[in-house]
Amino acid sequence: MSSANAAIGLAEIEEAARRLANHAVRTPLIENAELNARLGLRLLVKAECLQVSGSFKFRGAYNRLSQLTQDERRRGVVAWSSGNHAQGVAYAAKLLGVPALIVMPEDAPKTKVAKTRAYGAEVIFYDRYTDDREAIGHRLVAERGATLVPSYDDPEIIAGQGTVGLEIVAQAREMGALPDAALICCGGGGLLAGTGTALRAAFPGIALHAVEPEGYDDTGLSLERGEMVVVDKTRRTICDALMTPYPGRLTLTINRALGVSGLTVSDDEVRRAMRVIFETFKLVAEPGGAAAVAAVLADSGRLRGQTVVVTLSGGNVDAALFCRIVHDQEAGQE
Amino acid sequence: MSSANAAIGLAEIEEAARRLANHAVRTPLIENAELNARLGLRLLVKAECLQVSGSFKFRGAYNRLSQLTQDERRRGVVAWSSGNHAQGVAYAAKLLGVPALIVMPEDAPKTKVAKTRAYGAEVIFYDRYTDDREAIGHRLVAERGATLVPSYDDPEIIAGQGTVGLEIVAQAREMGALPDAALICCGGGGLLAGTGTALRAAFPGIALHAVEPEGYDDTGLSLERGEMVVVDKTRRTICDALMTPYPGRLTLTINRALGVSGLTVSDDEVRRAMRVIFETFKLVAEPGGAAAVAAVLADSGRLRGQTVVVTLSGGNVDAALFCRIVHDQEAGQE
Numbered sequence: 001m002s003s004a005n006a007a008i009g010l011a012e013i014e015e016a017a018r019r020l021a022n023h024a025v026r027t028p029l030i031e032n033a034e035l036n037a038r039l040g041l042r043l044l045v046k047a048e049c050l051q052v053s054g055s056f057k058f059r060g061a062y063n064r065l066s067q068l069t070q071d072e073r074r075r076g077v078v079a080w081s082s083g084n085h086a087q088g089v090a091y092a093a094k095l096l097g098v099p100a101l102i103v104m105p106e107d108a109p110k111t112k113v114a115k116t117r118a119y120g121a122e123v124i125f126y127d128r129y130t131d132d133r134e135a136i137g138h139r140l141v142a143e144r145g146a147t148l149v150p151s152y153d154d155p156e157i158i159a160g161q162g163t164v165g166l167e168i169v170a171q172a173r174e175m176g177a178l179p180d181a182a183l184i185c186c187g188g189g190g191l192l193a194g195t196g197t198a199l200r201a202a203f204p205g206i207a208l209h210a211v212e213p214e215g216y217d218d219t220g221l222s223l224e225r226g227e228m229v230v231v232d233k234t235r236r237t238i239c240d241a242l243m244t245p246y247p248g249r250l251t252l253t254i255n256r257a258l259g260v261s262g263l264t265v266s267d268d269e270v271r272r273a274m275r276v277i278f279e280t281f282k283l284v285a286e287p288g289g290a291a292a293v294a295a296v297l298a299d300s301g302r303l304r305g306q307t308v309v310v311t312l313s314g315g316n317v318d319a320a321l322f323c324r325i326v327h328d329q330e331a332g333q334e
Numbered sequence: 335m336s337s338a339n340a341a342i343g344l345a346e347i348e349e350a351a352r353r354l355a356n357h358a359v360r361t362p363l364i365e366n367a368e369l370n371a372r373l374g375l376r377l378l379v380k381a382e383c384l385q386v387s388g389s390f391k392f393r394g395a396y397n398r399l400s401q402l403t404q405d406e407r408r409r410g411v412v413a414w415s416s417g418n419h420a421q422g423v424a425y426a427a428k429l430l431g432v433p434a435l436i437v438m439p440e441d442a443p444k445t446k447v448a449k450t451r452a453y454g455a456e457v458i459f460y461d462r463y464t465d466d467r468e469a470i471g472h473r474l475v476a477e478r479g480a481t482l483v484p485s486y487d488d489p490e491i492i493a494g495q496g497t498v499g500l501e502i503v504a505q506a507r508e509m510g511a512l513p514d515a516a517l518i519c520c521g522g523g524g525l526l527a528g529t530g531t532a533l534r535a536a537f538p539g540i541a542l543h544a545v546e547p548e549g550y551d552d553t554g555l556s557l558e559r560g561e562m563v564v565v566d567k568t569r570r571t572i573c574d575a576l577m578t579p580y581p582g583r584l585t586l587t588i589n590r591a592l593g594v595s596g597l598t599v600s601d602d603e604v605r606r607a608m609r610v611i612f613e614t615f616k617l618v619a620e621p622g623g624a625a626a627v628a629a630v631l632a633d634s635g636r637l638r639g640q641t642v643v644v645t646l647s648g649g650n651v652d653a654a655l656f657c658r659i660v661h662d663q664e665a666g667q668e
Binding site for chain 2: 025027028030032033034049050052054091111118119275278279281282283284285315319320322323326327
């Protein structure tokens with residue numbers, strides 16, 4: 001594949017938007033004047049925690065599943081996921097009447113497992129640190145004649161996630177904002193590839209950044225070194241949604257063509273961002289969903305005076321963890 | 335005053351909307367397909383926790399303060415408030431360069447006091463159960479030659495809060511929804527009077543309900559008995575924002591003319607609603623802000639098949655309390 005544009009462009013994203021029109025939420029692009037004043041920049045937060053299934057993942061999943069043939073729908077779908085893609089696929093499958101089997105890590109947040117099952121999907125567990133989820137998934141696909149729904153490395157998935165970017169473009173224009181930079185939470189890079197494509201088409205000069213947790217900066221490193229880098233998948237991070245050890249081939253190709261560069265955030269920076277999001281925006285962010293806000297808070301000096309778009313990509317977090325983070329930090333401040 | 339229409343009508347609310355256009359957030363009207371299916375009704379949630387200052391109160395405050403003369407602005411404003419009106423006035427005053435003095439109960443949530451001060455307002459405390467906050471406020475007004483900004487019983491405050499209703503009308507139409515009923519969180523009745531006026535103008539058949547905490551159902555009782563009822567202000571409720579012992583004269587007149595009837599919710603119903611809002615909508619509701627959702631959850635059978643609009647009127651809650659509610663309930667379910 002020589003060009004990103006050959007694989008996925010604005011036309012594919014606009015098609016996805018038409019498929020999603022009556023199913024996905026047009027999530028708000030939110031700003032807070034006080035926080036803007038404090039940071040010395042204009043921060044626009046795309047609140048995908050308010051999306052159906054609690055994260056942006058529904059967009060790509062529905063775009064993909066809605067194009068299955070009747071025969072494929074009958075035979076069902078298989079996906080592996082730490083939880084957000086699981087819920088997105090399970091909910092899209094439910095809407096379309098497709099059986100869904102999801103391979104999830106044993107230590108996935110309880111709320112993600114419970115919701116995936118509540119949408120009617122069958123769940124099979126694996127060990128995140130020792131098992132090969134892809135091998136398990138491919139075996140199940142073969143056994144059942146089902147269709148595999150990749151979580152990011154697929155043109156229709158990327159086009160679906162790109163509708164986040166289409167909406168940001170329209171909303172930024174409605175707000176009279178011209179973004180200088182976009183910071184996108186990055187696991188496998190599907191949200192970044194899709195959203196980046198839409199943003200770059202509208203704002204040619206925009207700087208695009210992948211935000212990854214420390215230790216899982218496979219996309220940032222791969223872009224920097226010009227080759228696919230695989231990171232140590234036994235590292236721990238609070239951002240369960242962003243623990244991908246290597247980028248997708250397609251997403252990496254697109255993100256390289258878009259001129260993306262990487263940023264990393266620490267667990268402490270993510271916790272602080274979750275607290276600020278709670279206090280300022282009255283929104284519930286999961287750790288991985290708060291990564292881009294965390295990057296802005298950690299480096300607001302460098303972004304001073306700019307208009308910065310970030311994704312708040314999901315809100316699927318267990319109350320116990322959320323409260324440990326939000327309340328402990330408050331206690332620590334007193 | 336013989337007619338509510340004489341005091342405040344659609345024209346005044348539309349004027350307020352023009353004043354607020356570049357200052358207030360057009361908060362989203364959110365629904366969740368899963369919750370709708372579970373409840374057997376269509377629930378549309380107006381997320382005013384996403385409003386500037388963390389609640390709808392900014393709308394009325396800014397509408398009132400922006401109409402002060404230069405001389406009045408110089409001499410400043412005084413308000414009493416349990417916290418949301420405090421923040422709304424303080425933030426509007428900051429935007430307009432007006433000194434603000436706020437009389438707040440000693441037991442107001444810490445976040446409300448801290449934010450009010452952070453907006454530059456001076457704060458004076460009183461005892462909610464023994465002191466007369468109105469007497470304290472009037473004394474300060476006299477001493478300083480300042481303007482009193484009532485928290486609800488004022489035409490410009492009501493018109494400002496009515497912009498919530500104007501937005502709901504437009505958003506419901508965009509969503510193809512025709513609301514059968516609206517449940518509005520009710521303290522002194524300003525949000526209800528303004529929003530009810532706007533909703534009734536657009537949807538003549540809509541049923542309008544005041545939602546109040548048990549023990550503070552002064553508006554509901556006053557409407558039922560046809561005279562102003564004063565409740566025992568020493569009762570406790572988790573809904574600090576809704577602890578008004580009697581309705582306003584103007585708000586009661588308007589709400590009577592609108593044919594409003596009252597509903598009450600218990601603290602446990604409010605806690606459950608905060609949990610559902612966290613889980614389902616990924617939003618942070620304060621107790622008083624969750625009252626209308628609580629009323630729907632507690633009585634969904636009666637509303638079956640209907641399209642129901644509710645206000646989620648504020649999100650200013652201390653992390654400690656929020657987590658005690660959201661996490662304890664989760665622990666209790668396990």
